[in-house]
Amino acid sequence: MPTIRVSIRDLERLLGKKLFHEDVKKYLPFLKCEIETLESDLLEYEANHDRPDIFSAEGLARGLRPFMGLASKELRFKPSNVKGFAEYIPERPYVALAVVRDVSLDDEAVRQIMQLQEKLASTYGRDRRKGSIGVYDLDKITPPIYYKLVDPDNTFFIPLENFKEMSLRKALEETKQGQLYGHIIAEMKKYPVLADSTDQILSLAPIVNGETSKVDVGTRNILIDSTSIDKETAVNLVTIMALNIAERSSSVIIEVMEVLTPNGEKVISPKTEAQVLELDVNKVNESLGTRLGADEIAELLKYHYYEILGKDENSLKVKVPLFRLDVKSWVDVAEDVSISLGYHVLGAEADSLPPSTHPGRVHPIEAFSRKIRDVLIGMSYTEVSNYIMSNELTQLKRFGIKTGMYLVSNPKSERFTGLRVWLTPGLLDAVAENSSKQSVIKIFEVGDVVTPGKTEGEPVVERRLGVAISHEKSTLTDGLSLVASIFDLINVEYKFLKDVHVGFLEERFSSIYVNGEKIGFVGEIHPKILYELGIVNPVVVAEVSLSKLIKFIQQY
DSSP: OOEEEEEHHHHHHHHTSOOOHHHHHHHGGGGTOEEEEEETTEEEEEOOTTOGGGSSHHHHHHHHTGGGTOOOOOOEEEEOSOOEEEOOOTTSOEEEEEEEOSBOOOHHHHHHHHHHHHHHHHTTTTTTTSEEEEEEEGGGOOSSEEEEEEOSSSOEEOBTTOOSOEEHHHHHHHSHHHHHHGGGTTTOSSEEEEEOTTOOEEEETTTEEBGGGOOOTTOOSEEEEEEESSHHHHHHHHHHHHHHHGGGBSSOEEEEEEEEOTTSOEEEESOOSOOEEEEEHHHHHHHHTOOOOHHHHHHHHGGGTOEEEEEOSSEEEEEOOTTOTTOOSHHHHHHHHHHHHOHHHHHHHGGGSOOOSSOOOOOHHHHHHHHHHHHHHHTTOEEOOOOSEEOHHHHTGGGTOOSOOOBOSSOSOSSOSEEOSOSHHHHHHHHHHHTTTOSSEEEEEEEEEEEOOSSTTOOEEEEEEEEEEESTTOOHHHHHHHHHHHHHHTTOOOEEEEOOOTTEEEEEEEEEEETTEEEEEEEEEOHHHHHHHTOOSOEEEEEEEHHHHGGGOTTO
16 A cells, blocks of 8 residues: 655645644544554655555545544636647557646645655556656646657757756667656657647656646646547546645636547547445345434435435435545445444444353464475475455466466456466466575465355355475475375375366476365476576476365365
8 A cells, every 4th residue: 555655744735734743643544544654744644556645635624523622624617728739649649737826835735735746646646657647837838738749869858867968769778757758658769748839848757747837835726638549547647636626716716628639529528527336225224233324324425525416214315525536336335334423333233242052263264374385385385375456477478378367347457457266376476486595385375265156256265275396306206295195194095187278388287186176286487487487496386175175185
């Protein structure tokens, strides 16, 4: 989760109220923030990835106001007389713009705006590959604004925090931002820039802004831009940036800009029309274990800036705040109800439940998993723990597997786009990470995988054991002898049958059977995959379904 640094004094200025450390500790959990550091004037906290609106002091102050009994700011939107025009740039086709006027900035305010810009680009913008965000002093610019492609060797500007003019190509090579992010546009024949009517380069998108139009303490009117591979991302980034910066505006005016594209399409930003959701009172109560009425839910939602458009005894119609990009369905709204109510209140509800009539006990699969862990640790194996979330490249494509996996519809990270279907890829990543540090690697993992069931929409969740052995002379025999030892210890009869599997060496792969049922495999990873991962030594992997194996063991 991103760590955000803010000044307590700056927060007080935005809130218009003295803020004590006790207040910070009391109210930040309502925004799902975890305090990392709280001393003197410094507050460091971790914010959820899905709450980019609180990646700076402005958004944090806005979120705190209702819980502290403070009035919120009423933002005003109006059409801007600043116009934008965009060429068609296939690699990064969308640009969104907005203007915030009458801001008052000091050094800390500028730092917060820059922090928000970087956090948005690194998280929501996926390190600028999907989207980036920029801010400029509008009074140093001559509109209209143009998004276009230019010759990187014959176009010059002064990059941000530099003092000499250089070509766009040199900026990619010599600036810190160019070295970090230049790969995004390095293969393009012409580079995308944001420029004004005098051909002043405002930004080499999405790499580095220009020094001549930078925001500083003297800035009063701010132009915001976002370039992206996706229209919605560009508009969302501008929306968050504009709404947060407007917290520092005396007039609280946000100017809505439109960018005209060659095909006549208009990109209008920031968002001014909020999402509307229907809320079923019974479903909310069922999910939270509460008995709240529609009126009570409506009051609790006001702490999170929801506007109640209508309600009756069984339902509510609510308007989601513009800055809440994380709210996708009624479930997200129900979570906000629980936060306003207080998790401690939800916990107290359990005290009134009837007493249990049966003693609790460890679930059989958990007890069996613990036993297997003890066995492997006793054999000098090291346990690793990987995320159940993975991606298609790691789980399937690397091995040439054609079957599918359950994917997330709107992933926040390219690394985590779906649920893993086996443990082997995670074990291989662990071997790759440690192969240069250890000559002999013996690791295991006990964890769940999720595979598509026979009927669509019915996933199969399975507990598995995965083991990886890697050293200079590791062979299939190492894996076979390990599995044999484990099965002998738990007193289960087994058979190894020669088999084949993509991603493994032919003649070096066996399936494991118990009572005629296939419950796992042992095999040597194909050298091509090891080469791709930078692993020098052979790797033997075994994977066993504990969910299937437990059926053949009496004591569990």
